[in-house]
Amino acid sequence: MGAAYLGDSLDLLRDLPESSINAVITSPPFALEFKKEYGNVNKQEYVPWFLNFAKEVYRVLRDDGSFIIDIGGSWEPGTPTRSVYQFRLLIALLDEIKFHLAQEFFWFNPGKMPAPAEWVTVRRIRVKDSVNYVWWLSKTPWPKCDNRKVLVPYSPDMERLIRRGYKAKQRPSGHNITEKWSKDQGGAICSNLLSYGNNDANSEYFKLCKEHNIKPHPARFPYQLPEFFIKFNTEPGDIILDIFAGSNTTGHTAQSLERKWIAFERNESYLVGSKLRFASRAKNRQVDTEEAPQLGFALG
Template sequence: MKDEKLVNQYPVYTTAMGGNYQGDSLDLMKNMKDESIDLIFTSPPFALLRKKEYGNRDQSEYIDWLAEFAKIAYQKLKSTGSFVLDLGGAYQKGVPIRSLYNFRIPIKFCDEIGFHLAEDFYWFNPSKLPSPIEWVNKRKIRVKDAVNTVWWFSKTEWPKADVRNVLVEYSDRMKKLIKDPKAFYNPAIRPSGHDIGESFGNDNGGAIPSNLLQISNSESNSNYLGFCKQLDLKGHPARFPLQLPEFFIKFLTDENDLVVDIFSGSNTTGQACEKLNRRWLSIDLDLKYIAASSFRFLPRTMEVDKVKGIYDELLANKRTVDLSSYQKRASVTLFDGN
């Protein structure tokens, strides 16, 4: 029999397209329908050596801990759905040697849970500060760590995906080639084995992106940080940029599909979904982070006193606060406890 407390769990707030819930993702996801989610995009607390305020685990127990969430995720994803996991690397304690925890995760997920590794991505953050300080700044024996692994897992070898939704701007050289193909190449099979045909010079609306995503994490003037500053609140210390979830949401889902973030923090994923017209559901343990994440869905021009009133009401958590009145679309129901 289901725990009634979990079945009747209500969101802390809702928006035009989704809802943000407080609780343990393992418990809340059990009450979702199997094969109901199109994409789970999340960035769990990393297995860092130093304890963080948002609750990271020791490296020794991290893989088994995260695998429990992956097992539930596998059940709840549609057969064509995807599970995208942003993970940072770490060093072993006391020595300048890398931990292998983030590489053991895809092996465990695929060998023991049943996922397929659809593709590996690497998020390069050029604005990341030098770390770890001991090896980079002090002893100067390592370069700074500026790349996260982003694993794209799927339940089937053929998950939903369309690269045409994430094309990037052509290079200047490619633009010239498209304008006058004959001036730049002749159709032929190259020594590498690539067959460069006449269609190579076609304008397809953009270039196919690589699996190296260069996105600077330098948010400074968003609604979220602006209201945090005005209310003297500390922003979530481990936010990722909006462009990161946007890429995978556009790549792996269609409008009105359901996207879930099981470690939502400041709820960047929910904001990306709202922007792209996807239904979303976010979960986090910390009510303060959830309350502050509401700033992402409030008008930039809203008076600070009113924003504080909404924040205080969310912290009280006596009822679901509907933020859709500040938006153009009508609210939708996402989580029915079935």
């Protein structure tokens, strides 16, 4: 239901038709102090660098489309203080590109390593940073979404309340709670704190990379993160785009949820490795390292 393309995502974006994409879900390189093998821009250049991509994303998104950005925090060099580059980016996306902030989310990774070591594990003057910001942006204040598609299990207390019923009353907070509160809606409305671990060392992708002697992408996010927003913001048959695809977690997740997908990645080894995510769907196919096809879109 999709295709991954090797090349600079800014060039590839410019070849996409206007208003052709339902959701862009991506995790760009963060503005970290230390350089990563996949490439990352320094804090001083980060906002203008990212805005080039954002302008094209705005153009290709449908009016009810969503732009989901997973972006981690960063420390200032040599001091135990935090950078605010991701907030400067958010303000620029709203003021200069004219996106709307539909809502901010927070991805909590309970297994994240304590870093930077000097401040967290040596001097013990800071705690580990376990949360990424996730900006949910939209072209209009009314993007496609439905929180009934991402309900979570009721708490034991809520299950008990549903069984016993609820007497209408006003809470101390001032909220008027009616008998409808005890109606079983199939699950609870989730919060904007998303808790997903990110240790997939035992995943099929990781095992197959080892088998084929391919180095896994070093900064993979868990499939549950794109899964949440694909369910929340799109419908089967919609088109999902990841402009910094890496190992193509987004594309593989979109495929499993019956969405069309497009992935852009400039590192060929990551793109070749990403094919292994689909190996269970085509076990008899040979993994090849041929150059990605020429870009040619026919999006309806």
